[in-house]
Amino acid sequence: MKIFKFFFLSFTFILAFPGVVLFAQKKAQKPNVIFIYADDVGYGDLSCYGATRISTPNLDRLAKEGARFTNAHASSATCTPSRYALMTGEYPWRRKGTGVLPGDASLIIPTDRLTLPSLFQNAGYKTGAVGKWHLGLGKTNKQINWNKPVSTGPNEVGFDYAFYFPATSDRVPTVFMENHEVVGLDPDDPIEVDYAKKIGNEPTGAEHPELLKLPASPNHGHNNTIVNGIGRIGFMKGGKQARWTDEEIGLVFLNKAESFIEENKANPFFLYFSLNDIHVPRMPSTQFKGKSGMGLRGDVILQMDWTVGEILKKLDDLKLTEHTLIIFSSDNGPVLDDGYADKAVELAKGHKPAGSLRGGKYSAFEGGTRVPFLARWPRVIKAGTETDALVCQIDMLSSFAALLQQKLSFEDAPDSFNQIDAFLAKPVKGRESxxxxxxxxxxxxxxxxxxxxxxxxxxxxxxxxxxxxxxxxxxxxxxxxxxxxxxxxxxxxxxxxxxxxxxxxxxxxxxxxx
CATH class of the missing domain: 3.30.1120.10 (Arylsulfatase, C-terminal domain)
Incomplete structure (x- = not known):
């Protein structure tokens, strides 16, 4: 009789409160985590952060269905150091060689240290990196041979799968890599890269400006080897079949990110999706070109927002939305003229990329590091929350260690602190300093x-x-x-x-x- 009564009461509770039971089940599981890391997006670049000349409905959806942070920071005002801090939980200024890297730099993340992706691996996750890398490749002080497998890179610091380009889109080599190898490389057309002197006979922007479809700004250094009508930083020869088309980069990365989600839908996964769109050279795909009324920089903001929307649709289609924590942020503040004469300054009239903040990329003022930060995890993060908690991307390593119940040694993530309550938009103040x-x-x-x-x-x-x-x-x-x-x-x-x-x-x- 007691057993019957127990099951009867349990069944009644489930019928009366199905959401509570579902939430308890979901909470006991490990959430999928997608971290969308945009490049050079400022605090005022999104409509959910006050932009009026441009609309970002998909990012606004994240804010509406999750939380919008008003005091969130990248660790640094430039990309490489911010990415280093995110991956290692260590202030980048503690380590030499963590400034903005050339395209042929050695890997700067120690392979014998716990990283953000290896933390997820230890917790049983499948891990993937898609997009911009810019943390170096290969062993220290060893010249990279692009024509053979590059043995040290994203896979060696915790990513099961990686599809990326080595540095930035304005630096050579202008090729995609999948795990250890250049994609589509013709062995009869080997790649060579040099950042000190010209190699090969290909035209450069300095010698042949008439060949450029996107002129370089004076004295920025974007006038070396021309690829796809755009002068780059550094010199390159060979690998013509493997070179990307700039207008297709965003679509290629989106396809790879969606494939990773699809292939791992039955497993807990961590996806580091590093968007390139707003970094120079700004080359939107045809469907966004001329659509913003703010020139190329405005067009690529629309493209970035659409990309986020496609990821949200993929989660909806696979019924993964409620079991996925998705975070969007930027690696540093905004910059308009960063090497190419694309009229970003002139066409931004009425738009303030950093909002009311002073400074931008490269700056110690708030505009350099205070960036958009949005987080959505249905039933865990209250929809429509706004928080002014002081948070930093450097704390993601320790925070996810707490969420996933992974122990950290004293040597791990030395400057990272557990701020998981703040990242989940609970009413806390975040960091002390x-x-x-x-x-x-x-x-x-x-x-x-x-x-x-x-x-x-x-x-x-x-x-x-x-x-x-x-x-x-x-x-x-x-x-x-x-x-x-x-x-x-x-x-x-x-x-x-x-x-x-x-x-x-x-x-x-x-x-x-x-």
């Missing part, structure tokens, strides 16, 4: 932002960027002055002293678990 890397180092603590003195240039004329460098200390009360217009260091000398001491302590400790 955060060091950010732009033109110089800055420390955020509460509403205060301190930028330490630097002898570097204060303004980059090539990109029109305020770097944040100043020989005097800078202190801003972001609660009252988010645009960092008023330096109040002189009126708060004790606060400056305390924040410089804390920054020195973090720097000198060699790890921030102090």
């Amino acid at each position: 955060l060091v950010l890397q732009g033109g110089t180092l800055a420390l955020k603590k509460g509403n205060w932002k301190y930028i330490e003195p630097s002898d570097g240039i204060a303004y980059m004329p090539l990109t029109g960027t305020e770097t944040g460098n100043d020989k005097k200390p800078q202190l801003y009360d972001l609660g009252k002055d988010l645009g960092e217009k008023s330096n109040v260091a002189a009126q708060n000398r004790n606060k400056v002293k305390l924040m410089q001491e804390e920054l020195d302590k973090i720097r000198e400790a060699g790890r921030s678990r102090y």
Whole structure:
């Protein structure tokens, strides 16, 4: 009788509260995780962050169905260091050689350290990387032979599958790689790459500007070997059959990302989907060309948003939506003129890529590192949440370790802290403090932002960027002055002293678990 009563009550509960039971089942499982990492997208580039001249409905959908973060940061104001921090949980300025890399650089991620993808592997996930890499390939100080399998790369730091290009789309070699090999390489047309001197007889942008379909901006260095009518940084010969067509890059990456999701729909998976669209040279596919009214940069924002929408559709079609945590963010703030004369500056009238923030890519001001950050996980993250918790991409490693119940050693992810409650948009304040890397180092603590003195240039004329460098200390009360217009260091000398001491302590400790 007692057994019958137990089953009767259980059955009644299931009928009355099916959502609770489903949620309990889902919570007990490991969520799929998709991290969409856009390139050079600013805090003001999306309509869900206030943009009015351009509409990003698919990203707006993520914000509506999940959470929108207003105080989220990349670790750095440029791409390679931000990606290094994301993968390793270590401040990139602690390690030499983590600046913006050439296309033939060696892998800068240690292969004997825990990384974000290897954490997921340890938790039983299938891991995939699709898109821009820009963290180096091959062994340290060894010249890469592009015509043979490159033995050290994404696979060796935790990715079961990788489809990517080596660096950036404005750098040679302009080829895709799948795991260890160049895709479509003709062995009778071997690739050679050189960043110091011209090789081969192919025309360069400097010698033949009349051949360029996208002119290079003066003095940016985008005038070396011409590929697909675009001058690149660096010189390349051979590999003609393997070279990409810029207008197709986004579609190729989307196809590979969708295939990875499809192939792993029955397993928990982690997909690092690194979008290239907004990075120069901006070459939208035909369906988006001329559609934004803001020139090529606006067109590729539309393309990026559409790509996100296609990923959302794929999850819906495979019935994976409710069991997938999807995160969207950017590797640094925005830049308009970054090497090609595509009229991005002129055509951006009325659009503020960094929103109300000062600075942008390359800058220690907020516009350099404060980036869009959206997260959706149905039934876990409350739809329509807005949070001002201080979070950083460097904390994803420790946070997912907590979520997946993976132990970290003291040596693992030394500057990464468990902020999983903040990433799931719970009502918490996030980090106590955060060091950010732009033109110089800055420390955020509460509403205060301190930028330490630097002898570097204060303004980059090539990109029109305020770097944040100043020989005097800078202190801003972001609660009252988010645009960092008023330096109040002189009126708060004790606060400056305390924040410089804390920054020195973090720097000198060699790890921030102090």
